[in-house]
Amino acid sequence: MKKYTYTEKKDTRSGFGAGLLEAGKKNPEVVALCADLVGSLKMDAFIAAFPERFFQIGIAEANMIGIAAGLTIGGKVPFTGTFANFSTGRVYDQIRQSVAYSDKNVKICASHAGLTLGEDGATHQILEDIGLMKMLPGMTVINPCDYNQTKAATIAIAEHHGPVYLRFGRPVIPVFTDPDQKFEIGKAWMVNEGTDVTIIATGHMVWKAIEAGEKLAEMGIDAEIINIHTIKPLDEEAIQKSVKKTGCVVTCEEHNKFGGLGESVARLLSTELPTPQEFVAVNDSFGESGTPDQLMTKYGLDSINIIEAAQKVIKRAKS
């Protein structure tokens, strides 16, 4: 197992804030919009640098999506910022008609996704957003795994033409990817090469997959770990190549088991390469109040759950 270490923990939303500032410096057409959550989205640095390119919308997310669509018509590259729940479910039809169907170059940037939003509870903890967004034709869906990758992804989507959903989170987590990485949309990152089982993880679950991989190695199981940061378009080649070698797969996501990364992988494999698969995901429920760690444990999203899923799927593949 390749060794991963970290010296600090940071939140992925801060990676977004740093990336937005960089994107703004690189391209004068980049503009930002926020629905009364500037501090939470870490947009302060961009606003300080480019006050005339920032639009405070107020608590009016539908209007924010429409204004962003309109700004693209004048050649702007708008980044909208609010929590994942209000970025997707609340404005689904606005995104569908004014952004996706109209093919507008809007970057929908969503913080506080999933259970790790924590104490605010289920009203704010969306676990359905990946499904909602990936179903929209032409929408790119990205869920990076740490501060550095989120920063790189934010810079990369500014250079990509077309609607993008960028999902990130609230808590501080280990920073373990390269600070100077080049982010390639739709290209999987091989975290660890192995032969016994393929573990595919996105977002906050990638670090947990690394922890699981280390424990599995101690148990004599050689896990291949792949970071799928881009859920759509899916890197089908990387997944098939790995699964051909290992013959079984575990998918890991901080999302409902319905509609997420796991289902995208299952769709691919069922048509191209039928393979036993286990899903580490929320079991079709809403979340609740608690600390991020408590919630990840209660809802089965810890490294132990990945280890158990790997053992189970290896057994299934052999039988």
Place this chain on the structure above:
Amino acid sequence: MKHKSINELEDIATQVRRDIVRMVHACQSGHPGGSLGCADFFTALYFEVMNHGTDFTMDGKGEDLFFLSNGHISPVFYSVLARSGYFDISELATFRKLNSRLQGHPTTHEGLPGIRIASGSLGQGMSVAIGAAQAKKLNKDHSTVYVLLGDGELQEGQNWEAIMYAPHNKVDNLIASIDYNGQQIDGPTEKVLSLENLQAKFEAFGWHVISSDGNDMDSIVKALHYAKSLTGKGKPILNLMSTQMGAGVDFMMGSHKWHGVAPNDEQLATALAQLPSTLKDY
């Protein structure tokens, strides 16, 4: 652009009305009532008031832009776009048919020149127009953005988010018009969900409100020119435009019944008899 007389504009509007009823009849679907009611407004806008070319570019830099929020009145939009040179009038015959660029509701998806946003799901056009207007300001582009909304459409909450936003942010290069015909699918707006005093509501939100008769060419041209003169003065402008659903075809007027119903052969003949061809039919 050479200015047109009121008579010339009225003649164009009559031809647009012919196009509308023929398009809706040909596919036996679509929305003739609201389209007919707005024929004069669209004609005034595209043939007299707006500064626009017909070499369509999505960003429309240096040009006035128009957005249709109540997308179901697509027949009038398509007719006026074709008649003002965005595409050939023969394409109007494809309205609502398979493989057409003239979808039931306007869309950019098929690449039809003149369309910059999809609309149909109501309540979204004002926000889009505000974004386009703010982009013009950032681009130091001094042209104007126009948007048309239905009156029933104002029941959608997103409009009021946008109506609150525009004055706060001094979006004063925006002229919104309301197709104020008092009708919606289920009946008169007064019965379905009353709009109450729209002028007072918009003024309370900080808009400069003017009113016009949307079926009197002289009134609508004057109102739009006046609205244009009010741009750049710190406030968005609202043109509260009284219209008659079905205007120009006697049996379609004054009722919500022709909101989304196509005429049969006999009704088409009756309607066309009231609308003499002034330009060539498509």
